[in-house]
Amino acid sequence: MLICAAALFGCESTPTAPALFELLKPEATGVSFANTLPEKPDFNILNYLYYYNGAGVAVGDIDGDGLPDLYFTSNLGPNKLYRNKGNYQFEDITDKAGVADSIGWKTGVTMADVNGDGKIDIYVSGADYLGLHGRNVLYINNGDGTFTDRTKEFGLDHVGYNTQALFFDYDGDGDLDMYLLDHSTHVQRAIESRAQRVAQAVLGSGDERLEGSERPRARQALAVRAGGRQRRRDPALAWPGSPSSSVSLPQAT
Numbered sequence: 001m002l003i004c005a006a007a008l009f010g011c012e013s014t015p016t017a018p019a020l021f022e023l024l025k026p027e028a029t030g031v032s033f034a035n036t037l038p039e040k041p042d043f044n045i046l047n048y049l050y051y052y053n054g055a056g057v058a059v060g061d062i063d064g065d066g067l068p069d070l071y072f073t074s075n076l077g078p079n080k081l082y083r084n085k086g087n088y089q090f091e092d093i094t095d096k097a098g099v100a101d102s103i104g105w106k107t108g109v110t111m112a113d114v115n116g117d118g119k120i121d122i123y124v125s126g127a128d129y130l131g132l133h134g135r136n137v138l139y140i141n142n143g144d145g146t147f148t149d150r151t152k153e154f155g156l157d158h159v160g161y162n163t164q165a166l167f168f169d170y171d172g173d174g175d176l177d178m179y180l181l182d183h184s185t186h187v188q189r190a191i192e193s194r195a196q197r198v199a200q201a202v203l204g205s206g207d208e209r210l211e212g213s214e215r216p217r218a219r220q221a222l223a224v225r226a227g228g229r230q231r232r233r234d235p236a237l238a239w240p241g242s243p244s245s246s247v248s249l250p251q252a253t
Contacts, residue, residue: 024088028088029088029089029090030082030089030090030091030092031070031082031090032092033072033074033080033082035054035055035072035074035075036074036076036077037051037052037075037076038076042130042131043130043131043132047130048129048130050107050183051075053107054075055072055073055074055075055106055107055108055109056072056073056107056108056109056164057070057071057072057073057109058070058071058109058110058111058122059071059111060111060112060120061120062081062083062097062111062119062120062122062141063083063145064118064119065084067084067085067086068084069081069082069083069084069090070082070084070090071099071109071111071122072109073101073106073107073108073109073124074102074106075105075106075107076105076132077102078094078100078101078102079094079099079100079101079102079106079109079124080092080094080100081093081094081097081099081122093145096145096146097139097145097146097147098139098146098147098148098149099122099139099147101124101137103126103133103134103135104126104127104128104132104133104134104135105126105127105128105129105132105134106124106125106126106127106134107125107126107127107134107162107163107164107183108124108125108162108163108164108165109122109123109124109125110122110123110125110164110165110166110167111123112167112176113176114138114140114154114167114176114178115140115154116174116175116176117141117143119141119143120141121138121139121140121141121147122138122139122141122147123136123137123138123139123156123165123167123178124136124137124139125162125163125164125165125180126162127160127161127162127163127183128159128160128161129161134162135151135157135159136151136156136157136158136159136162136165136180137149137151138150138151138154138156156178158180160182161182161183161184162180162181162182162183163181163182163183164180164181165178165179165180165181166178166179166180166181167179
């Protein structure tokens with residue numbers, strides 16, 4: 001009798017903890033973006049190592065209503081901007097906003113108040129490679145639900161093998177500066193070769209390079225952290241297959 005009771009007690013199922021996240025379908029949210037990548041004989045993962053890296057998403061309140069909006073970048077095809085209507089409902093306002101950017105190969109996107117007017121702007125990174133003439137585009141928020149391409153005016157029209165941009169106040173003058181992460185374009189057989197791409201720093205008051213160490217590897221991630229005795233914000237780079245990162249420190253003045 002005791003053995004049976006013990007067996008029944010041991011078979012009792014333990015209550016499972018509630019899931020931390022719930023998967024919402026596109027039909028429910030209105031977010032139907034898909035990053036479709038058709039493989040072609042002249043453009044695929046064999047001649048471009050970052051073919052399946054994705055293109056990124058940025059989250060920010062573009063209309064100042066207190067709700068986070070979404071901007072998805074597509075490697076090929078138009079990007080998508082979704083306005084948050086609340087209660088996990090989103091509206092595709094890409095065409096109205098004028099931020100589709102369907103030109104070339106896109107690699108990343110960043111949201112920041114680039115011109116310091118209190119409104120969130122959008123900066124898209126692109127790669128110019130194998131005939132896909134991707135470009136970097138700065139969309140300035142007009143405050144009326146539309147954006148204007150002012151890339152050249154702000155000096156941010158860099159063309160190359162761009163991955164991601166990061167905006168932060170590098171020199172402490174109150175204006176946002178930009179650190180641009182590039183990547184190499186080695187094919188699979190040359191993956192261990194020395195990378196020739198170098199990340200660039202573009203300051204709000206002009207162009208200037210950050211002082212720091214560079215490693216001959218393909219960098220794939222970028223972040224900013226406060227470091228040094230003066231607690232300045234420094235960009236940190238990361239690359240695949242390495243437990244460490246490269247930190248660029250501003251020179252003390």
